[in-house]
Amino acid sequence: MAIDTITTSRSYMTKQVTSLSKTMAEKTTQLATGKVARTYGGIGNNRLLDLELTQKVGRIESYQQTIVQANLHIETLNLTLERLEDLRIDGKSAIDPNDFELQADGQTRAQATAEILLYEAVNLLNTEVAGHYLYGGSHATEDPVAGLEQILEGTSTQAGLKQVIDEFYQANAGANGNGRLDVSALTTNYIGIVPTDSTFSITEDGAHDFGFDISSVTSGLSNVTVTGPGGLDPDNVDIQFTGQPALGETITLEFTLPPDQTEPVSFSFTASSDGGEDGTFAIGADLEESAGNLRDAINAELEKYTQTTLRAISDEWAADSFFDTFGGAEPMRVDGPPFDSATALVAGGATTVSWYTGENTATDNAREDKSAVIDTNLSVDYGARANETGLVDIVKSLATFISADFSAGTDTDKLYYNDLAQKMRYVLEPDTSDQSGVVNISTEISIAYRTVQNTSDRHDQMRSSYLTTIDEIEGVDNELLAAEILQLQTNIEASYRASSIVYQLSIVDYL
Template identity: 25%
Template structure:
């Protein structure tokens, strides 16, 4: 037998040493980095779990980045909304009816303070964070509102609010300042007995249009034997309404001193006012605009009543009507969601309609995202009933970009006659349903609505008659056709409201961010939402309305006073000075009345009663707070989950440096021993072996 190196396989020893050296290198890397391996291949069976955990951590980092961005924006919005609430509160408390201040200081400072608030509101609506505008919905790259001066004064030939306001005031006042009402007098002959001797004053609207006073009601404290009247009547189709006051001819039945006649009116902004005229004798008269003198007969009394009525209409036209015109113009110019900008069509003093303003001739106040159909106003539709007929009418003037278009109604049934009228140059599209007495439970009515282009969505309003309590989409068959028509109109209002709400959508959804796998936070705001819109309209209205100071009033009447003082006849001088005092008093009353009219409307617009309404500043603040709470909840979830994943990833990818150090020491010992053995074997020979 031959003893040689083949009994000691060096190649195998070298391979083992090489593996130990590789392991030693891995252990050194682990000791230095704390990681099991520096390559994916080195993960072995832990690779799928590692990749899955890292993917999830990457998603969490992405969500965290979104949350950080949205949190910054929401923090900014929170501060902005807090300031807007403060401005609303300041505006609400800035003006109170009857509180004119010392030397009318409140009247003098109100316009400038209101403009300053308007300017701040506009600045806040144009807020941006890192170049992203926050009050334009999805339109985030441009400011949603022009600056204050452009809004009020216009720019580049485009009309601003002041121009639209002046047009509206002229249209509401009319040529004679009587609010588009005209009175006529029919005198009787006291010497002739019978109905023909009565004297009648008739007051009539000058047409069917949105301008001026609209007759509402009439009442009197006089006896029926002394005075009678007719009330305004609503017709379908609408006609100019009128009322009349008849003075009886019998001198023994003349109206008594202190008795009153009260006329009610609807103003252009939808508010109500009234005029009360008190009968008085010549001896008791103080020359006020609220009284008329009882004459020697019915004709003289009626003549005095007409003169007092005309004068009172002018006086109220300068105060209440002017205030209503201001706020109506603000509603026309500062259009809300789903509404166009409107202006007076034609010569304002004789105009009979509004027109849709064009961006080429009118400043568009809001340039952010806005829905074409809004829940407020039923998507520019009106619902009503008259007798046995219920009506759904599209708003006028027609705008191709705003509001529902009524496109059809289902066919007649046995007891329901339906009619569809397409839009015309003077009226919007409409449908009507006239009910018979034998209505059956299967006679369903369907009304078709179309959203403005480019939308192709069509909505069908379906109403079915029932004999009991009606649910959504149903109306109760009444005791007679008139009651049925009223029930149908109420039910139609419900389904039309739901359709308008669905078409408008939620402004908050205009801007969203992913903060979790199945969670998106919605925080979009559109600058023309109701609460913000009321602020802009109110501050703009108050900023352009001015009131003469006491010095202005006296200065304007100074020529009248000087002329009176120049009279040499004492009686003429006294009469002229009396006229001067009356004129100054009337100017003061007019200024105070205008201030009170604006103050009452500001109080109504900024009242805390609006706080719970959809789109109010308070509701917006609350909804943004809910979004912020959602962010905080998501952040807490991600923090907890990330900690769990980090622990799991640590178990999979990292090592204990203490264990690695001990393994390195053991491996070093084995390597040194292996080196020595291998060295000795490599030098082995027979002589050395022997």
């Protein structure tokens, strides 16, 4: 054998062993990592598909992180809305028009219960999750609802609900305490000492929406002439007695009520012998006395109604003006002092406690305050504001009811209690609504929750499918790889044995 042949054989054997060792190292690395290669270049023709699927998995994982946070917010919203709906129902039950029972502190039992419910409602509306206040709109970083004491009592510089309610009542009652009306004294003409006619008038005290507004007068009284009203503002009506009415004859006065002067109310007065029953007036010794008795009966009924039903209406109007601030509206105040002769409302944002301080930009849909992008071209809206219809109704009705003063325990207080309780119950559950405002909000939030859940399930399925394909491209068959490594070990051992024989030959062996 030639020397150069032996040298060539040795070089060839060295390359073979080196190649097998390199392949062995690659296979061992694949077995350890579970990957075909450390770089996309080592994958082959499937590297572009692998890159695309890897990017999709990354996007899905990003969406899933958003979904986790959105789920936490939405689930908490659902829980608090369920409890707020319970409070609405409990509040409606607690505000019982027939349960007038004063406690030692001057509150009724119903007011004490309503106050407990209101404290919980305010706390729920201040619910915070990971630094986000759920009922404060888009970026609420502090309690969106003021403390209950501040809402009711105000501060040293800003009026609370109780003060606003008092100012509205003064404006609706008027200086005479009879709904902003002037019931004049009698004007009587005589022949000698015998009255020939006697007249009194009922006149509105100005052009405004406070108190009663005269609508019409229908008289069935003999010897009585009614003039007006003329439909003007301020309006008036004259009632003139030219003789005595007959027993059982009736006169009816109709008024409209604030704030929009569309709700009617009527008072009927029947001529009687003594005027001892409600809705009657006594026929006197002469027409002047009869006219005076009717005047007094009308004025007494107006004063009674002012202290009861009109006061309840006034409280509701004040509460609406204080609480209804959704979409950037300012609370409204009576333009005073003096308040008992006021004729208008003024913006009170600077002088009134802001019971709600969360996001309050102009919008028709508070859900849009908070959005989460959970997929390509798919987002869910789940914002909420404490001053939305439904939520504000709970706070408004309970706060208004507990602000009222029934502590004297008089018959007038009982009537006022009954009227206010009925109005606040109506706020909590309007007769015209199939479901409450809280349920409406909860339904919208539930739709967002279902969308998030369905999207999350779809992401899990797609991610699993993508990862399976990626694993098929990047991964290795461990059983096949183990067999290949064993074969390589055998080949390497054989190569080393052959190489050792070749390397042990010397020049003497070729001589």
